[in-house]
Amino acid sequence: MKLESHHEKTFENETIVLDNKEFEECRFENCTLVYGGGHLQLVGNEIINCDIEFDDAAARSLHFLIAIGEQYEDPEAFLDNVRAIISQE
Structure with missing residues (x-):
């Protein structure tokens, strides 16, 4: 999939939808x-x-992670599991 590319741009006081985009060396202020x-x-x-907002699949994934993380006796072990998964990508 080709991503919409933004390079060395400044975004101020805007709402930016991040999906399907790439941002390199940009500045986001009060967005x-x-x-x-x-x-x-x-x-x-x-x-x-x-501010960061999660929508659609990202919001559902975040809610899942919060719910499953609350079930762990050791929250740090849960975070270690999440970090390990992310580092594999």
Whole structure:
């Protein structure tokens, strides 16, 4: 899938949908970053005073992780499992 590319751009006071985009060396200031679970590439960006919102599949995945994480006796072990999965990608 070809991602919409943004390079060395500045985004201020905007709502940015991150799905199916790549951002390299961009600056986000006072923005709302919305992620719904689509492809995304972030490299060397600066994020200042931004809110993050999860939508669609990303929101459901986040709710799942929270629910399953609350079942672990040792929350740090759960986070270690999540980190291991992420590092394999």
